[in-house]
Amino acid sequence: MNTAAMRVVQTVTEARDARRAIRGSVGLVPTMGYLHEGHLALVRRARRENDFVAVSIFVNPTQFGPNEDFAAYPRDMQRDLAMLESEGVGLVFTPGVEQMYPKGFDCAIEPGGITERLEGVVRPGHFRGVATIVAKLFHVIAPTRAYFGQKDAQQARVIQKMVADLDFDLDVVVVPTVREADGLAMSSRNVYLNPEERQAAVVLSKSLRLAEQRVNEGRRDAASIRGEMAGLIAREPLARIDYISIADAASLAELSEVRLPALVSLAVRIGKTRLIDNAVLSASQNGEGLPQVDQHDE
Amino acid sequence: MNTAAMRVVQTVTEARDARRAIRGSVGLVPTMGYLHEGHLALVRRARRENDFVAVSIFVNPTQFGPNEDFAAYPRDMQRDLAMLESEGVGLVFTPGVEQMYPKGFDCAIEPGGITERLEGVVRPGHFRGVATIVAKLFHVIAPTRAYFGQKDAQQARVIQKMVADLDFDLDVVVVPTVREADGLAMSSRNVYLNPEERQAAVVLSKSLRLAEQRVNEGRRDAASIRGEMAGLIAREPLARIDYISIADAASLAELSEVRLPALVSLAVRIGKTRLIDNAVLSASQNGEGLPQVDQHDE
Numbered sequence: 001m002n003t004a005a006m007r008v009v010q011t012v013t014e015a016r017d018a019r020r021a022i023r024g025s026v027g028l029v030p031t032m033g034y035l036h037e038g039h040l041a042l043v044r045r046a047r048r049e050n051d052f053v054a055v056s057i058f059v060n061p062t063q064f065g066p067n068e069d070f071a072a073y074p075r076d077m078q079r080d081l082a083m084l085e086s087e088g089v090g091l092v093f094t095p096g097v098e099q100m101y102p103k104g105f106d107c108a109i110e111p112g113g114i115t116e117r118l119e120g121v122v123r124p125g126h127f128r129g130v131a132t133i134v135a136k137l138f139h140v141i142a143p144t145r146a147y148f149g150q151k152d153a154q155q156a157r158v159i160q161k162m163v164a165d166l167d168f169d170l171d172v173v174v175v176p177t178v179r180e181a182d183g184l185a186m187s188s189r190n191v192y193l194n195p196e197e198r199q200a201a202v203v204l205s206k207s208l209r210l211a212e213q214r215v216n217e218g219r220r221d222a223a224s225i226r227g228e229m230a231g232l233i234a235r236e237p238l239a240r241i242d243y244i245s246i247a248d249a250a251s252l253a254e255l256s257e258v259r260l261p262a263l264v265s266l267a268v269r270i271g272k273t274r275l276i277d278n279a280v281l282s283a284s285q286n287g288e289g290l291p292q293v294d295q296h297d298e
Numbered sequence: 299m300n301t302a303a304m305r306v307v308q309t310v311t312e313a314r315d316a317r318r319a320i321r322g323s324v325g326l327v328p329t330m331g332y333l334h335e336g337h338l339a340l341v342r343r344a345r346r347e348n349d350f351v352a353v354s355i356f357v358n359p360t361q362f363g364p365n366e367d368f369a370a371y372p373r374d375m376q377r378d379l380a381m382l383e384s385e386g387v388g389l390v391f392t393p394g395v396e397q398m399y400p401k402g403f404d405c406a407i408e409p410g411g412i413t414e415r416l417e418g419v420v421r422p423g424h425f426r427g428v429a430t431i432v433a434k435l436f437h438v439i440a441p442t443r444a445y446f447g448q449k450d451a452q453q454a455r456v457i458q459k460m461v462a463d464l465d466f467d468l469d470v471v472v473v474p475t476v477r478e479a480d481g482l483a484m485s486s487r488n489v490y491l492n493p494e495e496r497q498a499a500v501v502l503s504k505s506l507r508l509a510e511q512r513v514n515e516g517r518r519d520a521a522s523i524r525g526e527m528a529g530l531i532a533r534e535p536l537a538r539i540d541y542i543s544i545a546d547a548a549s550l551a552e553l554s555e556v557r558l559p560a561l562v563s564l565a566v567r568i569g570k571t572r573l574i575d576n577a578v579l580s581a582s583q584n585g586e587g588l589p590q591v592d593q594h595d596e
Contacts, residue, residue: 012465106411107429107463112404131405132464139465165405166430167310167437 024051028143033057038186042147054091063129192273200238204277222246242267322349326441331355336484340445352389361427490571498536502575520544540565
């Protein structure tokens with residue numbers, strides 16, 4: 001395990017040079033910063049599984065829509081670096097926008113049909129932006145393994161698909177969602193919530209738990225389960241539903257009859273803040289509760 | 299220099315394993331097979347500059363349009379392998395279509411605005427297909443350097459742009475066009491030409507030489523130079539012009555006044571066979587003749 005001082009680099013050239021000096025396996029955790037326990041779960045898993053851990057911090061403009069929160073996205077580089085240093089991270093790559101997208105940049109990765117559902121419908125171009133920046137980070141850092149959170153379930157599937165389709169030589173590791181004590185999935189965007197909204201936001205994980213319960217009772221009619229979830233959320237005045245989905249866990253195709261493993265996912269606006277959450281329902285978990293819903297990882 | 303027996307592999311897994319066993323620098327020459335002296339110039343350059351040379355042979359269906367010659371594209375694997383073995387190639391990767399595009403494949407690299415000109419206009423989707431397969435080959439073989447012919451000038455620019463924009467960690471080397479004694483650029487498609495067409499086909503390189511001459515005389519009006527080229531080609535009854543272009547050598551944007559370096563390029567149908575050729579006009583070559591037009595490399 002690396003015990004040398006953490007190195008922080010801003011340019012692709014420095015990052016490549018730092019990478020070349022590393023021996024053994026490298027775990028990469030790509031982040032947009034403003035780190036929380038969810039990110040640290042990724043970092044700790046990467047430390048357990050690799051000789052060296054690299055983290056990137058880059059708020060990627062191309063994955064934000066024109067009406068989204070790119071400018072307002074929370075940032076705290078000093079706190080982030082202190083957290084990563086205390087976790088034993090060896091390299092942090094913190095490029096500026098002009099470093100990743102120099103003048104004349106004009107190339108994109110289109111991850112295909114899997115982006116035409118769920119978040120991809122509401123956020124056109126989002127996954128193209130994600131896939132393109134992640135491919136660039138993979139080329140710069142050349143990781144053995146890359147770590148993504150189950151919290152962004154569709155993002156994790158998009159990256160897995162890109163890695164398979166484009167023959168990237170690395171493993172994608174998806175790490176369970178980390179939650180607050182009341183079930184709220186950790187997210188950098190939770191900082192936007194005022195105290196009433198913070199309380200209201202628990203309705204996302206509650207509705208997932210409800211879906212889990214119904215499937216465990218043997219219910220398979222996806223429309224009626226979605227309906228019950230919507231009813232629960234409707235009783236929360238601060239919440240507005242963007243979508244509720246029960247989909248095939250691999251293709252993300254919407255299901256009318258629940259077949260396991262299924263991905264239950266939703267996007268809900270709490271006041272002005274858009275939150276997402278999800279749970280994988282799998283046959284082996286019947287009656288045991290979902291690790292994604294109840295587990296407090298790390 | 300590698301003197302061991304040449305290894306031929308068909309699967310991504312075998313190719314990756316073979317790559318991991320290689321020490322030192324690796325030059326990759328991606329081809330669609332049916333090799334000629336143009337390809338061998340790439341292989342010889344790769345041998346000079348690297349410890350090990352890998353060649354891929356794959357007729358990539360996604361870079362052919364629906365009305366193009368994918369099925370008819372000439373193939374001769376046994377002859378190709380014999381040629382590569384005698385050139386000291388260490389590894390040949392000859393995947394089948396289902397190996398590169400398994401069921402469910404659904405991802406593409408969009409190389410951007412540079413594809414909206416010249417060949418990209420006539421062959422929509424062509425460069426997306428090229429960029430995607432080349433990225434896959436780069437991920438499987440992880441070359442130090444990759445070799446492309448100047449003959450496919452726009453393809454070389456697209457790959458250079460993709461490598462820069464997506465931060466691939468390799469050098470793209472563009473090798474001058476190899477020509478027959480009468481000036482015809484070598485191409486696997488020349489095999490389609492009957493004897494009369496073969497003779498007519500020399501009009502492409504002749505028109506490039508004419509453009510070079512006019513620029514060397516100090517002429518800068520691109521429209522009138524294109525007009526003279528078109529006039530020369532019109533006198534060849536078997537030839538039909540697809541396009542004639544005088545463009546900025548980097549952006550491929552069409553020029554009205556010639557500024558150097560410029561790329562003069564054209565696509566002409568000789569009978570049913572579509573041929574392309576080009577020459578780079580650069581300030582330093584004034585009065586010396588174009589290496590791309592007259593040089594017989596290797």
